Each structure stands twice: as C-alpha cells, then as structure tokens.
Amino acid sequence: MSEAHPSADGLQSRRRRLEGLGTAELVELFGRLDSAERAVQFRLLQKDRAVAVFEDLDPRVQREVVDSLREEATTELFAALDPDDRAPLLDELPAGVAARLLEDLSPDERAQTMALLGYPEDSAGRRMSPQVLTLDEDTTVASALDRVRHAPESVETIYVLPVTGPRRRVHGVVSLRRLLVSDPEARVADLMVPAATVRATDSSEDAANVVRDGGYVAVPVVDTEDRLLGVLTVDDAMRVLEAADDEDAARVGGTEPLRRPYLSAPVLSVVRSRIVWLFVLILAATLTVGVQSYFEAELDAVVALALFIPLLIGTGGNAGSQAATTIVRSMAVGDVRTADVWRVLGRELLTGALLGFSLAAVGIAPAAWVAGWDIAAVLALTVVGVCSLATTVGACIPLVARRIGIDPAIVSAPFISTFVDTTGLVLYFSIAKLILGI
Amino acid sequence: MSEAHPSADGLQSRRRRLEGLGTAELVELFGRLDSAERAVQFRLLQKDRAVAVFEDLDPRVQREVVDSLREEATTELFAALDPDDRAPLLDELPAGVAARLLEDLSPDERAQTMALLGYPEDSAGRRMSPQVLTLDEDTTVASALDRVRHAPESVETIYVLPVTGPRRRVHGVVSLRRLLVSDPEARVADLMVPAATVRATDSSEDAANVVRDGGYVAVPVVDTEDRLLGVLTVDDAMRVLEAADDEDAARVGGTEPLRRPYLSAPVLSVVRSRIVWLFVLILAATLTVGVQSYFEAELDAVVALALFIPLLIGTGGNAGSQAATTIVRSMAVGDVRTADVWRVLGRELLTGALLGFSLAAVGIAPAAWVAGWDIAAVLALTVVGVCSLATTVGACIPLVARRIGIDPAIVSAPFISTFVDTTGLVLYFSIAKLILGI
Numbered sequence: 001m002s003e004a005h006p007s008a009d010g011l012q013s014r015r016r017r018l019e020g021l022g023t024a025e026l027v028e029l030f031g032r033l034d035s036a037e038r039a040v041q042f043r044l045l046q047k048d049r050a051v052a053v054f055e056d057l058d059p060r061v062q063r064e065v066v067d068s069l070r071e072e073a074t075t076e077l078f079a080a081l082d083p084d085d086r087a088p089l090l091d092e093l094p095a096g097v098a099a100r101l102l103e104d105l106s107p108d109e110r111a112q113t114m115a116l117l118g119y120p121e122d123s124a125g126r127r128m129s130p131q132v133l134t135l136d137e138d139t140t141v142a143s144a145l146d147r148v149r150h151a152p153e154s155v156e157t158i159y160v161l162p163v164t165g166p167r168r169r170v171h172g173v174v175s176l177r178r179l180l181v182s183d184p185e186a187r188v189a190d191l192m193v194p195a196a197t198v199r200a201t202d203s204s205e206d207a208a209n210v211v212r213d214g215g216y217v218a219v220p221v222v223d224t225e226d227r228l229l230g231v232l233t234v235d236d237a238m239r240v241l242e243a244a245d246d247e248d249a250a251r252v253g254g255t256e257p258l259r260r261p262y263l264s265a266p267v268l269s270v271v272r273s274r275i276v277w278l279f280v281l282i283l284a285a286t287l288t289v290g291v292q293s294y295f296e297a298e299l300d301a302v303v304a305l306a307l308f309i310p311l312l313i314g315t316g317g318n319a320g321s322q323a324a325t326t327i328v329r330s331m332a333v334g335d336v337r338t339a340d341v342w343r344v345l346g347r348e349l350l351t352g353a354l355l356g357f358s359l360a361a362v363g364i365a366p367a368a369w370v371a372g373w374d375i376a377a378v379l380a381l382t383v384v385g386v387c388s389l390a391t392t393v394g395a396c397i398p399l400v401a402r403r404i405g406i407d408p409a410i411v412s413a414p415f416i417s418t419f420v421d422t423t424g425l426v427l428y429f430s431i432a433k434l435i436l437g438i
Numbered sequence: 439m440s441e442a443h444p445s446a447d448g449l450q451s452r453r454r455r456l457e458g459l460g461t462a463e464l465v466e467l468f469g470r471l472d473s474a475e476r477a478v479q480f481r482l483l484q485k486d487r488a489v490a491v492f493e494d495l496d497p498r499v500q501r502e503v504v505d506s507l508r509e510e511a512t513t514e515l516f517a518a519l520d521p522d523d524r525a526p527l528l529d530e531l532p533a534g535v536a537a538r539l540l541e542d543l544s545p546d547e548r549a550q551t552m553a554l555l556g557y558p559e560d561s562a563g564r565r566m567s568p569q570v571l572t573l574d575e576d577t578t579v580a581s582a583l584d585r586v587r588h589a590p591e592s593v594e595t596i597y598v599l600p601v602t603g604p605r606r607r608v609h610g611v612v613s614l615r616r617l618l619v620s621d622p623e624a625r626v627a628d629l630m631v632p633a634a635t636v637r638a639t640d641s642s643e644d645a646a647n648v649v650r651d652g653g654y655v656a657v658p659v660v661d662t663e664d665r666l667l668g669v670l671t672v673d674d675a676m677r678v679l680e681a682a683d684d685e686d687a688a689r690v691g692g693t694e695p696l697r698r699p700y701l702s703a704p705v706l707s708v709v710r711s712r713i714v715w716l717f718v719l720i721l722a723a724t725l726t727v728g729v730q731s732y733f734e735a736e737l738d739a740v741v742a743l744a745l746f747i748p749l750l751i752g753t754g755g756n757a758g759s760q761a762a763t764t765i766v767r768s769m770a771v772g773d774v775r776t777a778d779v780w781r782v783l784g785r786e787l788l789t790g791a792l793l794g795f796s797l798a799a800v801g802i803a804p805a806a807w808v809a810g811w812d813i814a815a816v817l818a819l820t821v822v823g824v825c826s827l828a829t830t831v832g833a834c835i836p837l838v839a840r841r842i843g844i845d846p847a848i849v850s851a852p853f854i855s856t857f858v859d860t861t862g863l864v865l866y867f868s869i870a871k872l873i874l875g876i
Binding site for chain 1: 583586587596597614615618619649653654655672673675676679680686687688691692693699701705706708709711712715716720723726727731734738741744745746747748749751752753755756759760762763765766767768773774778781788792793796797800801808855856859863
C-alpha cells in the first residue's frame with residue numbers, strides 16, 4: 001500500500017485528500033494504516049489538525065504513530081525525499097508528539113529523528129535536550145525535591161526546572177536553589193519566576209545568545225504555542241557559540257571552516273577550505289586588469305600614477321575590512337539587525353569620509369614632495385572617495401547578505417577588498433583625468 | 439611614618455630590610471606598624487614568608503592586616519605607584535589572606551581591591567567569584583545539604599561544591615545533584631570527583647576555555663599551591679569568551695574593539711577605533727611606492743607588467759589573510775600553541791605552494807591569451823611564490839607575536855596583506871627581470 005519513495009505529486013494529492021476529511025474520519029483512518037504510511041500521512045497534516053487528531057487517537061494508536069515516526073524505514077523514506085518535497089511535509093510537530101518521539105533515544109537515534117521534526121538545521125530544536133524534568137504549578141516544594149531526587153540520569157539538568165500548565169504550556173521556571181531554601185509545603189507556582197524561552201525554530205546561535213546574555217544555566221525550548229519541547233543548556237549553548245564563532249572567523253578571513261583542529265587536519269583539506277575562495281577572488285580581481293587596460297593611455301601619459309596604485313587600493317581594502325569585521329561581529333552578537341541598514345550606511349559613510357580626510361590631511365604634504373602637488377591632490381581626493389566607498393560597501397554588504405539569506409561572514413573582508421580594488425581604480429583614474437587633464 | 443608615595447628605591451631598601459628579619463621579628467613588627475605602612479610592608483614580603491608571618495599573627499592583627507589592605511588609602515597608594523614599581527611589591531597573596539580580603543566586598547570594592555592581589559589584568563583571579571561554599575572531606579551528605587540550604591545569597595553557585603582539605607587545598611568537587619541522590623550518611627570524600635582547576639594567574643580566556651571544553655557549571659580557581667581562592671562560573675566564562683572573541687574579531691579586521699554596541703558608539707569613537715591601524719598600514723604601504731620606483735625602468739620597458747599588479751598583490755594578501763585567520767582562531771581555542779611554529783611553517787609552505795600551483799595551472803592559458811606566454815610564465819611563477827610566502831608569513835607572524843607577548847590578533851590580516859604587497863612586488867619584478875631579460 002505504501003510507496004517506497006513517494007513523489008512530490010503523490011504527496012500533494014494525498015495532502016489534498018487528507019484536507020477533505022474531518023477529524024473523526026482521520027482518527028478512523030489512522031487506526032487502519034500500516035506503519036510507514038501512517039508516519040507519512042501524519043506528517044502531511046497541518047499542525048493544528050495533527051494536534052486535534054493525535055489527542056483523539058486511542059492511546060495504543062498514539063503510541064503506534066510515535067513508533068512509526070521512529071522507525072528506521074520512516075527515517076530512510078524521509079531522507080530519500082528531495083529537500084524541497086520534504087519541506088511541506090514537515091510542519092512543526094505538536095509538542096506532545098515531539099516530546100514522546102524524542103524520549104529514550106540514544107544521541108545517534110535522536111540526531112536521525114530530528115530530521116523528521118520539522119526544525120530547520122542549525123535551529124534551537126536540533127540542539128535542545130528533550131529529556132527535561134517539569135513541575136506542575138500545584139506541586140509542593142517537598143514533592144518537587146522528591147522528583148528531582150528520583151530524576152533519571154538522562155535528564156540533562158535539574159538546576160533549572162520548567163513549570164508547566166495544561167497542554168505543556170510553560171508558565172515559568174524555578175531554580176533548584178530556590179526549592180532548596182523554601183518551605184517544603186510551599187507551592188511551586190509561588191516560587192517560580194517568568195521564564196526566558198526560545199522557540200525550537202529559532203536559530204541555535206540566537207538561542208545560545210539568549211542563554212549567554214541572561215547568564216542562565218538552561219532555557220526552556222518551546223513550540224510556536226509556547227509548549228515545552230526541551231531545554232537548551234549552557235554547555236550546549238557554549239558549544240553552539242564556539243562553532244558559530246569558528247565559522248564566522250573562518251569566513252571573514254575568506255576560508256571555509258575546517259571543523260576540526262588545525263594540526264590534525266590534512267594539508268589537502270586545508271587547501272580545500274581555501275582554494276575556492278581564493279579562486280573566486282582572483283577571478284574577481286581580473287576586473288582590475290580590465291580597468292587598467294581601459295585607462296592604459298592615462299597610465300602611459302603619467303607613469304607616476306602607477307606608483308601609488310598598491311597603496312591606494314590597499315588602503316581601500318583595509319578600510320573595507322575594518323567596516324565589514326565590525327558589522328559581521330555586531331550582527332553575530334545581536335547588536336545590529338538587517339533593519340538597521342540605513343543607519344549603518346549613514347554612519348559608515350561619515351566614518352569613511354572622516355578616515356579619508358584624516359589620512360589625506362596627514363599624507364598630502366609628503367605625497368606632494370615625492371610626486372608634485374597635482375598628483376598629491378589626485379591622491380588626496382581618491383583616498384577620501386575610496387575610504388567612504390569602502391566603509392559603506394564593507395558595512396552594508398554583510399547586512400544585505402543576511403537579508404537575502406546568505407551568511408554575512410561569507411561576504412568576507414577579502415571579497416570586499418577585491419571589490420574595492422576595482423572601484424577604487426576607476427575612481428583613481430577618473431579623478432586623475434579630471435585634475436591632470438589627461 | 440608612612441610616605442604617601444613610596445619611591446621604588448625606598449621600596450627596594452625596605453624589602454631588603456624585611457628580608458633580614460626572622461618570622462618572630464616580623465610578627466612583632468606588624469603588631470606595631472600603622473595601617474598604610476602595614477599594608478605596604480606586608481605586600482613586600484615574599485609569598486612563603488607572608489604565609490608564615492600571617493599564620494603566626496594574633497587574630498586581631500590578622501584582621502587589621504586584611505583591613506589595611508582593604509582601605510581606600512591603601513588602594514590609592516598602590517594605584518599611584520608606577521606599574522613597574524608595583525610589580526615586585528605584588529607577589530601572589532596567600533590564599534587565606536586573599537579569600538578574607540575579598541569576602542563581603544561589593545563588586546566595585548572588589549574590582550578596586552583586585553589590583554592589590556597580584557593577579558595580572560585579564561587573569562582568572564580577576565574574574566573569579568571569591569564567595570564560594572566549600573565542604574570538608576569528612577562532612578556527611580546531610581550536613582553538606584544543610585550548609586547549602588543556609589548558604590548566603592552572595593555565594594555564586596551551589597551546584598558545584600569544592601571539597602577542601604587542610605590549608606584550603608582542593609581535593610575534589612561534588613555536584614549538588616550527586617549530593618541530592620546520595621545516602622544522607624555518606625561522606626563527601628566518597629562522592630567527590632577529581633576537580634579540573636585553573637590558576638588565579640592563568641589568563642581568563644584560557645580558564646574560560648577549560649570551563650567550556652569540559653562543560654562545567656563552575657571550576658575552582660586556586661593559587662600556585664592548589665589552595666582554593668574562588669570559582670569561575672560558566673556565565674562569567676561565557677562573558678570572558680565573548681569579550682575575547684570581540685577583541686580577536688576586531689583586531690583580525692584591523693580595528694580596536696569598540697567595547698560597546700556598534701549603534702550606540704559615537705561615530706568619532708568608531709573612527710578612533712580604526713584610524714590608528716589605517717594610518718600604520720598606509721605608512722607600511724608607502725614601501726610599495728618605493729619598490730615600484732626602484733623598478734621604474736622595468737615598468738617602463740614592459741608596461742603590461744603594471745596591469746597585473748593589483749591582481750597579484752591582492753591574491754597574496756588574500757592567501758595571507760586566510761592563513762592568519764586560521765591560525766589566530768586556532769590559537770584562541772587552544773588548538774595551536776607557540777611551540778608548534780615549525781610544524782605550522784611546514785604545513786603552510788606546502789599549503790601555499792599547492793594553492794599557488796592550482797591558481798597558476800588554471801590561470802596560465804587565459805593570461806597567455808591576454809598578455810603572451812612570457813608574461814604568463816612570469817605571472818605563474820609569481821603566483822606560486824607569492825602564495826607560498828603569504829601563507830607562511832601569515833601563519834607564522836601571529837605565532838611569533840604570541841611568543842614575544844603581543845596579542846596575535848593585532849598582527850592582523852590587513853597588516854599581513856600590506857607586508858605581502860611589498861615583498862610580492864619585489865618577487866614579481868625580480869622574476870620579470872630574470873625571464874624577460876629586462
């Protein structure tokens with residue numbers, strides 16, 4: 001009855017068919033399906049319907065639905081799908097189902113199963129610990145402590161305990177420390193504090209920043225309806241941030257992250273992490289050859305112009321790198337968001353102009369002494385223009401990249417240098433033509 | 439009797455005088471001195487003697503020594519000293535004195551007092567929490583839990599408890615979780631595990647890496663004799679690492695860290711964070727003008743050579759940035775140490791040569807088509823040379839910097855680019871002279 005590799009068409013038509021059925025009909029249908037088909041059809045349901053259906057299922061069938069989602073055959077079936085086909089299939093799984101699905105799995109099994117959950121890669125949902133000890137609001141301190149004492153080893157942390165109400169909704173958290181110093185007869189509801197929570201679909205880096213900025217031991221991870229799915233603990237948050245910083249640092253420097261310690265990485269994999277970008281950059285740099293060919297007459301007429309090319313484009317590249325570095329890092333720690341693009345643009349234009357004027361003011365006399373006042377004037381104007389251009393472009397490209405969904409660190413400092421090289425040359429020769437009348 | 443601002447000479451001679459005295463004479467001396475003088479003389483003692491003297495002092499005088507170290511006048515007196523004069527005065531303070539000195543201080547007072555402790559800036563000692571709950575080995579679980587319940591609010595963490603023996607030596611740690619699930623009559627010594635500790639004089643970044651890599655909630659901070667001074671908690675470790683990553687990211691990009699959110703920093707302070715490096719780099723780049731002047735005859739003879747200058751030095755700069763970025767980051771996370779310099783050099787020379795050969799192999803035919811086979815040969819050889827040079831220099835300069843005590847991130851990617859620009863030009867023109875016979 002079930003197809004081994006359902007096509008996207010088959011899925012779409014099945015989805016439409018399911019949408020035509022009422023909850024009672026669906027409950028009845030799920031009682032009859034075989035294991036793999038049950039998993040597929042359940043994941044085809046939109047979330048609110050999945051909640052309703054799951055809650056109406058016979059507990060035995062509920063168990064079977066969860067089991068079918070766990071089975072290796074199901075995982076393989078999902079893995080074989082084209083990612084685009086898989087996406088519509090994976091609306092967020094209801095919290096009750098997700099929590100049961102993830103219970104008692106080994107880390108390996110969990111990683112496998114995560115692919116079924118509908119949380120994007122690098123999301124908080126993929127990094128959370130689903131084994132979590134929750135307390136009811138009406139629990140007394142004494143019985144809460146008793147539950148802590150009998151928590152299985154697999155429960156990740158007992159130092160921060162989410163307090164949940166009906167349907168696993170998170171109402172607050174209480175720390176073990178608070179429990180220990182409180183009256184054994186007190187109600188947990190009177191001791192809890194409002195919880196900082198993160199969504200399972202949030203990026204794991206954003207979630208880790210919440211943990212770090214708040215100085216928390218763990219933060220509850222919830223679904224879109226604030227129902228508890230798990231916790232993100234501080235040690236996992238630190239690992240997420242380390243990996244993110246590794247990646248940012250590598251990409252800002254124009255390489256792919258090695259993902260292993262440098263000295264243990266084979267030289268060929270180091271080469272591989274760098275060659276693509278180096279090649280892209282040299283290809284981009286061929287534009288500079290074109291620009292110089294175009295201005296060959298001017299270059300021949302005033303050979304002295306050539307002397308300052310490396311200095312000018314180097315300065316532009318450096319100014320651009322500085323701006324890009326600042327903005328990429330500010331985005332990583334959450335200080336700057338894509339909506340700030342116009343403010344950043346204004347600030348960087350001003351910053352670049354001020355940097356350019358400062359350099360020009362200091363450098364114009366020595367330049368005049370070496371190459372004469374007319375070339376010094378060309379250089380001074382070019383420095384102001386190149387610095388303004390470089391800081392603005394260097395700061396805005398990462399923001400634009402983020403908005404269109406590219407890792408801002410990829411649009412790295414060397415990339416910006418190469419861009420500035422080309423435009424800087426055009427600016428230089430254009431100003432020279434104008435001032436020197438060549 | 440006490441001088442307001444003791445000179446280095448005065449300190450040296452007083453130190454020598456103290457060295458001539460026996461413990462009993464010193465004990466007697468400390469009973470007689472006034473407050474400020476007592477603080478100075480006590481800090482002039484070498485650590486082992488300070489331990490001996492402090493332990494023999496009357497408890498009332500002990501208290502007075504600690505108080506005198508806390509007094510504002512003492513802090514001001516120390517702050518007024520030249521750092522070089524202050525250094526010999528500040529041997530590590532004995533753990534017993536340090537712990538008492540730091541107890542019950544407000545965070546502000548603590549920051550002030552830290553300067554007296556002999557821990558270098560950015561050391562773990564400066565970031566630790568001195569309020570820590572310790573357990574004796576012979577304590578039972580029941581009485582340990584009782585102590586936890588009555589721990590003052592100011593105790594930073596109760597989730598990881600150091601177990602200490604005589605003279606505050608750290609014998610292990612026990613987690614609160616372990617205590618909760620254990621037999622109330624069990625001895626703490628039978629439950630504790632060996633402690634990962636850090637030294638108060640370790641850099642705070644290294645110490646934070648220990649916390650992160652081990653996934654600890656807190657790590658005991660000890661003096662050079664393994665005596666407990668405090669704990670470094672995971673939230674403080676995360677803050678240390680964030681600040682360190684901020685600094686590294688900024689410096690690799692050739693700016694000073696802003697130390698505040700980008701959008702709230704005045705434009706002038708952004709300019710200030712960048713202008714110094716930009717100026718240093720443009721000054722270094724004037725070398726490229728010199729190199730090109732030197733080779734002006736060759737440049738005049740074959741004008742086509744000029745066309746490829748930005749492309750060549752840009753590629754060298756990019757290859758150098760990649761290598762520097764990788765090594766700076768590897769050092770930050772502890773994967774590469776200064777002793778690895780020769781291995782790194784060998785690996786990067788090979789990496790650079792492979793990168794250069796790859797680029798030359800792909801680029802030689804198009805280059806020949808544009809500029810002829812002789813110039814293409816010059817370009818190919820130069821690319822191999824520049825890439826090998828750039829990766830080697832880019833990787834080794836940060837290592838050498840660390841060894842001579844400079845922040846490796848300061849010797850930033852743009853700095854290396856500028857260095858490679860100059861040497862790359864020399865290489866380019868030399869190879870051109872040789873092959874083209876000009």
